[in-house]
Amino acid sequence: xxxxxxxxxxxxxxxxxxxxxxxxxxxxxxxxxxxxxxxxxxxxxxxxxxxxxxxxxxxxxxxxxxxxxxxxxxxxxxxxxxxxxxxxx
Numbered sequence: 001x002x003x004x005x006x007x008x009x010x011x012x013x014x015x016x017x018x019x020x021x022x023x024x025x026x027x028x029x030x031x032x033x034x035x036x037x038x039x040x041x042x043x044x045x046x047x048x049x050x051x052x053x054x055x056x057x058x059x060x061x062x063x064x065x066x067x068x069x070x071x072x073x074x075x076x077x078x079x080x081x082x083x084x085x086x087x088x089x
Contacts, residue, residue, distance in 0.1 A: 001046040001084075006053035011064050022046075036071050040079065049084035 003021045008014045015030040022045070024038045039045055049072075051057075058065035069088070076083040 001048065002050040002052055004052045005057035008053075008057055009060060011061065014061065014064055014068070032067050032071065035068075036075075039071070039075055040082075045075075045082060045084040047084060048087070050087045050089060052089055054088040 001021065003017060005014070005017070008017060012030060015028075015035065018024070018035065019028045019030070019038075022039070023043050025042060028034055028038055054065070072084070072086050076086075
């Protein structure tokens with residue numbers, strides 16, 4: 001699965017894009033706690049996840065990029081069988 005972050009300019013846009021691509025439920029809270037809950041218990045993560053446009057996205061929203069990366073890395077560590085292998089390209 002691939003998510004294009006090229007046009008993401010706000011945390012709200014980021015959460016909307018992640019929710020749409022990963023199939024989060026309609027009650028998704030659009031915040032990092034809700035993101036963690038969704039990927040660890042509400043949806044099946046893809047085996048491969050490509051985050052396209054990462055360098056430019058991370059430059060635009062460095063705090064959001066760091067949090068996203070940290071949550072995905074923690075999932076890979078805590079639940080390697082259910083975590084996506086993430087490619088930041």
